Amino acid sequence: xxxxxxxxxxxxxxxxxxxxxxIKVDIDRLLLLDNERKILNQKIEDLRAEKNAISxxxxxxxxxxxxxxxxxxxxxxxxxxxxxxxxxPISEEFERIMLDVPMYVDERTPIGVDDSQNVExxxxxxxxxxxxxxxxxxxxxxxxxxxxxxxxxxxxxxRSYILKGDGARLExxxxxxxxxxxxxxxxxxxxxxxxxxxxxxxxTGYLPGAEEEIYHLQKDEKYLVGTSEVAIxxxxxxEILDYKQLPMRLAGVSVCFRREAGSYGKDTHxxxxxxxxxxxxxxxxxxxxxxxxxxxxxxxxxxSQEILESLGLPYRVLNICTGDMGxxxxxxxxxxxxxxxxxxxxxxxxxxTLLDFQARRLxxxxxxxxGKIHFCYTLNNTAAATPRLLIAILENYQNEDGSITIPKVxxxxxxxxxxxxxx
Numbered sequence: 001x002x003x004x005x006x007x008x009x010x011x012x013x014x015x016x017x018x019x020x021x022x023i024k025v026d027i028d029r030l031l032l033l034d035n036e037r038k039i040l041n042q043k044i045e046d047l048r049a050e051k052n053a054i055s056x057x058x059x060x061x062x063x064x065x066x067x068x069x070x071x072x073x074x075x076x077x078x079x080x081x082x083x084x085x086x087x088x089p090i091s092e093e094f095e096r097i098m099l100d101v102p103m104y105v106d107e108r109t110p111i112g113v114d115d116s117q118n119v120e121x122x123x124x125x126x127x128x129x130x131x132x133x134x135x136x137x138x139x140x141x142x143x144x145x146x147x148x149x150x151x152x153x154x155x156x157x158x159r160s161y162i163l164k165g166d167g168a169r170l171e172x173x174x175x176x177x178x179x180x181x182x183x184x185x186x187x188x189x190x191x192x193x194x195x196x197x198x199x200x201x202x203x204t205g206y207l208p209g210a211e212e213e214i215y216h217l218q219k220d221e222k223y224l225v226g227t228s229e230v231a232i233x234x235x236x237x238x239e240i241l242d243y244k245q246l247p248m249r250l251a252g253v254s255v256c257f258r259r260e261a262g263s264y265g266k267d268t269h270x271x272x273x274x275x276x277x278x279x280x281x282x283x284x285x286x287x288x289x290x291x292x293x294x295x296x297x298x299x300x301x302x303x304s305q306e307i308l309e310s311l312g313l314p315y316r317v318l319n320i321c322t323g324d325m326g327x328x329x330x331x332x333x334x335x336x337x338x339x340x341x342x343x344x345x346x347x348x349x350x351x352x353t354l355l356d357f358q359a360r361r362l363x364x365x366x367x368x369x370x371g372k373i374h375f376c377y378t379l380n381n382t383a384a385a386t387p388r389l390l391i392a393i394l395e396n397y398q399n400e401d402g403s404i405t406i407p408k409v410x411x412x413x414x415x416x417x418x419x420x421x422x423x
Contacts, residue, residue: 001098001099001101001357001360001361002014002098002101002103002104002357002360003360004030004034004098007027007030007031007101008031008034010104011027011028011031013104014027014101014102014104015027017102017103017104017105017322018101018102020105020111020322020323021102021105021322021323021325021326021327022113022323023100023102023327024100025097025100025101025102026097027101029097030094030097030098030101033090033093033094033097034094036090037087037090037091037094040083040086040087040090041087043083044080044083044084044087047076047079047080047083048080050076051073051076051077054069054072054073057069096208099202099208099361100208100209100327102327102328103327103328103329103330103354103355103357104330105322105325105329105330105331106330106331106353108319108331109319109320109321109322109325109331109332110319110320110321110322111321111322112321112322112323112324113321113323114321114323114324115320115321115323115324117321117323117324118318118319118320118321118324118334119318119319119321120316120317120318120319121317121318121319121333122316122317123314123315123316123317124305124308124309124314124315124316125309125312125313125314125315125338126314127314127338127340128314128338128340128396130340131400132400134340134341134395134398135341135395135398135402136270136340136341136395137270137271137341137390137391137394137395138269138270138271140394140395140398140402140404141167141394143402143422144166144167144402144403144404144420144421144422145164145165145422145423146163146164146165146166146167146168146170146420147161147162147163147164147167147271148161148162148164149161149162149270156275159260159273159274159275160274160275160276161271161274161387163387163390166414166417166420167390167420169414170390170393170406170410170414170420171278171386171387171390172413173406173410173413173414174384174386174389174390174393174410175253175278175280175384175386176413177307177384177409177410177413178280178307178383178384179251179253179280181303181306181307181310181383182251182280182282182303182383183251185249185303186249187249187250187251187282188248188249188250188251189251189252189253190228190231190232190235190250190251190252190253191252191253191254192228192231192232192235192252192253192254193225193231194224194225194228194231194254194255194256194257195217195222195223195224195225196222196223196225196230196231196234197221197222197223198221198223199234199237200223200225200230200231200233200234200237201214201223201225201230202361203233203234203237203358203361203362204229204230204233204234204358204361204362205326205327205328205354205357205358205361206226206230209327210226212259212261212262213226213258213259213260213261213262214226214258214259215257215259224257225254225256225257226256226257226258227252227254227256227279227281227380228252228253228254228256228279228281228283229252229281229283229380231252231254232250232252232281232283232380233283233358233362233364233378233380234362235250236285236362236364237362237363237364238362238363238364239364239365240365240366240367240373241285241364241365241366241367241376242366242367243287243366243367243368243369245366246285246286246287246366246376247284247285247286247287247292247296248284248285248286249282249283249284250282250283250284250285251280251281251282251283251383252280252281252283253278253279253280253281254278254279254281255276255277255278256276256277256278256279256385257275257276258275258277259275260273260274260275270341270391271387271388271390271391272339272342272346272388272391274387277385277386277387277388278385278386279382279383279384279385279386280382280383280384280385281380281381281382281383282300282303282304282380282381282382282383283378283379283380284296284299284300284378284379284380285364285376285377285378286376286377286378286379287366287374287376287377288356288366288374288375288376288377289377290355292377293353293355293377293379294353296353296377296379297331297333297351297353297379300351300379300380300381301317301333301335301351301381303381303383304335304349304351304381304382304383305317305335307383307384308335308337308348308349310407310409311389311392311393311407311409311410312396312407313337313338313389313392313393313396314337314338314345314396315335315336315337315338315345315348316335316336316345317333317334317335318333318334318335318336319332319333320332320333320334325352326352328352328354328357328358329352329353329354330352330353330354330355330357331352331353332350332351332352332353333350333351334347334349334350334351335347335348335349335350335351335382336348337388337389337392338392338396339391339392339395339396340395340396341391341395346388346391346392347388348382348385348388348389348392349381349382349383349385350381350382351379351380351381351382352379352380352381353377353379354377354378354379354380355377355378356375356376356377356378357378358378359375359376359377359378360375364376364378393407399419401421402421402422403419403420403421403422404419404420404421405418405419406418406419406420
């Protein structure tokens with residue numbers, strides 16, 4: 001959410017950004033409603049002031065005067081109620097449109113319609129050249145008896161999967177390694193709720209707009225999260241932090257759920273697009289300071305790069321274009337990791353700067369050294385998410401005999417086992 005004053009002063013900018021982000025929002029209607037809201041609120045305040053002034057005079061009035069003035073007060077009350085009834089639908093529509101207004105973007109952000117216009121800005125490592133015909137992760141998983149999609153579909157339907165034996169152990173190792181890595185960077189690890197209220201999703205910017213991607217538990221009016229960012233961001237909602245607490249470096253570990261409603265027909269085979277996955281998410285609550293926020297963004301990005309480099313996986317970093325970055329994003333980079341079966345890079349990490357977009361919706365603030373209150377800035381990035389990282393590990397570390405070499409940094413989490421092989 002943006003400041004209405006900023007929207008008014010930068011109307012054409014916001015209209016332009018909305019177009020570039022493929023977001024439909026009526027800024028002219030929003031500003032008209034704001035004007036009407038201000039006029040009605042002022043009338044209500046004037047009536048309240050009038051009633052307060054009259055109330056102070058009542059004790060000194062005669063009975064006849066009191067009777068007359070009380071009748072006048074009833075008329076004022078009725079008029080106030082009438083104005084408040086006019087104000088309610090105007091305020092509700094104003095708030096609905098405000099939730100659709102997008103964040104403006106960094107000047108480094110490329111202008112583009114969709115992910116085909118994202119720009120590669122960095123590449124690490126060279127894709128492995130195999131001396132044999134490599135297998136995809138599903139072939140490897142079935143032959144090693146560590147992945148079972150067929151029985152998973154019987155239990156949970158399409159896009160379900162089961163990791164078993166060393167497959168489950170490898171996933172646990174990746175998650176535990178990422179947890180330990182990020183804790184060494186002095187991030188506070190948090191195990192958070194994955195069933196949340198609507199307010200948490202609205203506050204972090206996922207609603208309205210992403211209804212088709214989010215599982216809705218209608219009986220309880222709750223939702224399943226697609227990222228622990230929702231819970232971490234909402235953790236300090238409606239609170240005022242002290243500047244000495246900032247920046248807060250947090251990391252959420254949770255199972256995540258996505259309907260993948262918009263990906264019909266895409267990646268139906270394998271573990272790339274699934275309904276349920278595990279993730280360690282980085283999150284920073286920082287000062288209302290753009291240069292510092294840019295530093296934090298680089299920090300979050302570097303953490304994920306170091307994890308991939310320590311795993312020995314080739315990757316590239318993309319500068320995400322306007323049409324692919326989402327409503328609340330100010331600046332965004334994706335990291336894509338090399339996946340041999342795709343003969344390309346696949347997204348494994350997403351690093352975003354949102355400035356005060358989430359904080360305004362969450363009413364997340366801090367008090368500076370001079371006692372002034374500001375909205376915080378928030379940022380997030382994936383540390384590790386499975387099973388996508390498993391795809392990269394299984395396919396890049398496969399051997400000609402069908403076994404998998406376990407990356408060295410993960411071996412301590414698998415009882416120093418070096419390979420996954422047929423039993």
